Amino acid sequence: MKVLVAGAGLGGLCLAHGLLRAGVDVRVHEREDGPHSRYQGFRIALNAHGLAALHACLPERLHALLAAVSGPMAGERRVMDGQLREIRRLGAVDEGTATDRYVLRQLLLAGLGDRVEFGKPVVGYTERADGTVEAHFGDGTGAVGDLLVGADGVGSAVRRQLLPGAEVVTVPGNAVLGRTPLTERSAALVPGFGTVVHGTGASMLLGRMEFRRPPRLAAAELAPDVRLPDTGSYLRWVLMLPGALPAGPRAWDAVRDDLLAVLDGWHPDLVDLVRRADVVNSSPLTVRYAEPVPHWDGSRRVTLLGDAIHTMPPSGGQGANTALRDAALLARTLTAVQHGTAELPDAVEQYEQRMLEYGFAAVAESLERLPDFTPAR
Known part of the structure; x- marks a missing residue:
């Protein structure tokens, strides 16, 4: 069996590892030019679902490295005002771990070698009469496999063709995502799981990434063949704004000046986070979510995972976890096909039914929690 994966994000790469463990021939095709060509996001x-999925799919030799480059994520969730006076508490959390998206992606690329091909955006597909599927790439070339998995994110070309009526909604307002090197002063802003600040004109979400x-x-010590970036510990922040930022590409200095104007009168420690932000790893962020779709009739040679089907706001902290859960479930389902104990069409349908159920439940939960993190309009 040969599986083609559109997209080398966390879900697509996790799936690739799970399939390799089962002896499946898997090829990942990514639109980006290389593994370092784009800013990858934040903490x-x-x-439990995300960690279990990674442990199920990654080679065991990488488990210790995964633990070493993660960080603590437990304690109280506080809500503060713009002067850092406590408003209320959202309850303590004592499960899970923090990881950096870029570091994790580099870890997931380890061992896949030329099975991941960059500069190959999947722009469509054709289901062939012999029961196979051909993925079409942006450069006019293609590849043929037994199954195509659309793991190509919120703008998925695979989803657009498979489910042309599926709707992705953009949440009103805007957000800016940033990170600032961790210091003793900034660490005090997040003594527990996370801190939400509701100030005048905006809200700010704070989280600590301490490796x-x-x-x-x-x-270098635990897996010398793996090259991970020299990323230092940092404080991740998201500034949620009720209105839109000026349209078009803008230099970070201009964006920062706009944010500092919004934060005028806020506590100096919060203003300092934006002033000292890492320019390379700070950018505007559009918040979107997918409307639920019923299980579709038709193709069993094309399926979807992660943001390509159930994109969700970051308010539930479930987007990446759900994509990884998809990957582990699909890998397990396809392993049965590889071992001859299941037929591919039935296995894909079973995966889709389960994935749609928990995936859109996670979307609903994230939407329910979104008002806790957004400023009043």
């Missing part, structure tokens, strides 16, 4: 929380060990040094 994410790995819950247990520096990623590059941990890889």
Whole structure:
């Protein structure tokens, strides 16, 4: 069996590892020019589902490295005002771990080699009479496999063809995502799981990414063939704005000046986070979510996972975890096909039915929690 994966994000790469463990021929085709060509995002929380999925799919030799380059994520969730006076508490959390999206992606690329091909955006597909599927790439070439998995994110070309009526909604307002090197002063802003600040004109979400060990040094000791970035510990922040930012591409200095104007009168420690932000790893963020779709009739040679089907706001902390859960479930389902104990069409349908159920439940939960993190309009 040969599986084609559109998209080398966390879900697509996790799936590739799970399929390799089962002896499946898997090829991943990614639109980006290379593994370092784009800003990858920020700290994410790995819950029990996400961690279990990674452990199920990654080679065991990488489990210790995964733990070493993660960080603590437990304690109280506080809500503060713009002067850092406590408003209320949302309850303590004592599960999961923090990881950096870029570091995790580099870890997931380890061992896949030329099975991941960059500069190959999947722009469509054709289901062939012989029961196979051909993926079409942006450069006019293609590849043929037994199954095509659309793991190509919120703008998925695979989803547009498979489910042309599926709707993705953009949440009103805007957000800016940033990170600032961790210091003793900034660490005090997040003494527990996370901090939400509701100030005048905006809300701010704060989370700490404190690596247990520096990623590059941990890889050198625990898995010398793996190259991880020299990323230092940081404080991740998201500034939620009720109105839109000026349209079009803008330099970070201009964006920062706009944010500092919004934060005028806020506590100096919060203003300092934006002033000292890492320019390379800070950018505007559009919040979107997918409307639920019923299980579709037809193709069993094309399926979807992650943001390509159930994109959700970050308010539930479940986007990456759900994509990883998809990957592990699909890998397990396809392993049965590889071993001859299941037929591919039935296995894909079973995966889709389960994935749609828990995936859109996660979307609903994230939407329910979104008002806790957004400013009043």
